[in-house]
Amino acid sequence: MAQIVVFANRKGGSGKTTLAFNVASLLADNGNRCLLVDTDPQAHATVHAGLEPLKITFSVYEALVSFLKNRQTVSDPTLSINSNFSILPANEELSALELELKDLQNREGVLKDFLLELESEFDYIIVDTPPSLGLITINALVASQYLVIPVKADFLSLVGLSQMMGVYYRVNALLNPELKFLGIVPTIFDVRTRISKEVLNQLRATFGSNRIFTPIRSDVKVMEASGHALPIHKYCPRCRATQDLQTFAVELLRRIGGNG
Ligand SMILES: Nc1ncnc2c1ncn2[C@@H]1O[C@H](COP(=O)(O)OP(=O)(O)O)[C@@H](O)[C@H]1O
Numbered sequence: 001m002a003q004i005v006v007f008a009n010r011k012g013g014s015g016k017t018t019l020a021f022n023v024a025s026l027l028a029d030n031g032n033r034c035l036l037v038d039t040d041p042q043a044h045a046t047v048h049a050g051l052e053p054l055k056i057t058f059s060v061y062e063a064l065v066s067f068l069k070n071r072q073t074v075s076d077p078t079l080s081i082n083s084n085f086s087i088l089p090a091n092e093e094l095s096a097l098e099l100e101l102k103d104l105q106n107r108e109g110v111l112k113d114f115l116l117e118l119e120s121e122f123d124y125i126i127v128d129t130p131p132s133l134g135l136i137t138i139n140a141l142v143a144s145q146y147l148v149i150p151v152k153a154d155f156l157s158l159v160g161l162s163q164m165m166g167v168y169y170r171v172n173a174l175l176n177p178e179l180k181f182l183g184i185v186p187t188i189f190d191v192r193t194r195i196s197k198e199v200l201n202q203l204r205a206t207f208g209s210n211r212i213f214t215p216i217r218s219d220v221k222v223m224e225a226s227g228h229a230l231p232i233h234k235y236c237p238r239c240r241a242t243q244d245l246q247t248f249a250v251e252l253l254r255r256i257g258g259n260g
């Protein structure tokens, strides 16, 4: 059965999508069967994977709508990027999903029910979320076992964090008692600035050092890699962001394994 990890933070530009895509690719290249689920109508994870949202005919939106209609997952709803790495892509249409879900009784649990039938095909399912705390993000939190919150290391990002944690506690209490908060990853971390270090210290003081992953340093190669639709470990195997991502993947698996 797949382990399902969601990357969420209501703030855009936190590094969610970059982390979700790169971690899924890295785990896949390490021999794990990975599915990346793009639940953001902006479809940045989909683009990062080298797909053109406008040309996608079967997105996560179609998959969920068809599931709602027929109560079963169509066979093979995912797109294969390479032998171990598949994606459920998004496009703009996904923004209509909130409206379609709004009046349903099980409106928060549709993605969970849908993924149930795919779980045996993958070792890890990584869910990227939109920068909002609407029904789509709630569905992602309800469908997952593990939550990771990427945070850009600046003070404004800390402000939104308590709200994100509040949502986690509510979802955990009311909708998904299985959801475990694994921790916060400082992203786009500029080691040269005092503000980055202050934010890191504040995060450690607030949440405890064992809830703060090793930061992912800011690296222009990360942006270049996304422009080439490549994961950073393939685009620049020796870059600092690649080293940090590898460290993050190890920490993530250790925490999923229950030792972290
Ligand atoms: N480690 C990093 N170093 C440099 N730029 C990064 C890094 N991680 C993410 N970025 C860039 O920051 C921007 C926001 O990242 P993104 O993953 O799209 O955030 P979100 O999904 O939270 O909106 C993107 O342009 C991305 O390329």
Ligand SMILES: [Mg+2]
Pocket: 016, 017, 018, 040, 044, 129, 130
């Ligand atoms: Mg994003």
